[in-house]
Amino acid sequence: MKRENVLTWDEYFMGLAHLSALRSKDPVAQIGACIVSKDMKVVGIGYNGLPKGCDDDTFPWGKGGDYLDTKFPYVVHAELNAILNSGTDLSGCSLYVSRFPCNECAKAIIQSGIKRVIYESDKNFYKDTGLASRKMFDAAGVTYDKLPYCVKLQVETEDNN
Ligand SMILES: Nc1nc(=O)n([C@H]2C[C@H](O)[C@@H](COP(=O)(O)O)O2)cc1CO
Numbered sequence: 001m002k003r004e005n006v007l008t009w010d011e012y013f014m015g016l017a018h019l020s021a022l023r024s025k026d027p028v029a030q031i032g033a034c035i036v037s038k039d040m041k042v043v044g045i046g047y048n049g050l051p052k053g054c055d056d057d058t059f060p061w062g063k064g065g066d067y068l069d070t071k072f073p074y075v076v077h078a079e080l081n082a083i084l085n086s087g088t089d090l091s092g093c094s095l096y097v098s099r100f101p102c103n104e105c106a107k108a109i110i111q112s113g114i115k116r117v118i119y120e121s122d123k124n125f126y127k128d129t130g131l132a133s134r135k136m137f138d139a140a141g142v143t144y145d146k147l148p149y150c151v152k153l154q155v156e157t158e159d160n161n
């Protein structure tokens, strides 16, 4: 008899976004994103991190003080990394991301042809950046849906096997 209680597609792809987020060096926010084609294939995956060649140990990870001494000008967001890592036409694809996209990522999402965003945390949703994202998504016909925070990665150990 087949197993019944398997992950849904949404849980599966958001789960992959979570797995990717575990690679992030950001001490405060680990964000993951996963892009899926219309025929349910994973075509891009990413997390928030520094651009190639920018040393994780040299660039800042803090949030306070002078802007240039914070992480903000340097970190590539998970959504943008997933788009840049994909190397394929993303028309009609869906993007799973653990936090609602900022306005800069929203622009890249729209321009790449992605048509659906599935997000988990709405930390950004009501901020100006999230409002700008929604304004652009609405105009461009990109839909966005919130998933309940139900996907938690469980690493198997000898104890819980
Ligand atoms: N949608 C997003 N995707 C992302 O990858 N990020 C990244 C950029 C930073 O590395 C971190 C935000 O840090 P903080 O402001 O929550 O300490 O998450 C941020 C957002 C929006 O908040």
Ligand SMILES: [Zn+2]
Residues within 6 Å of the ligand: 077, 079, 101, 102, 103, 104, 105, 106
């Ligand atoms: Zn962003």
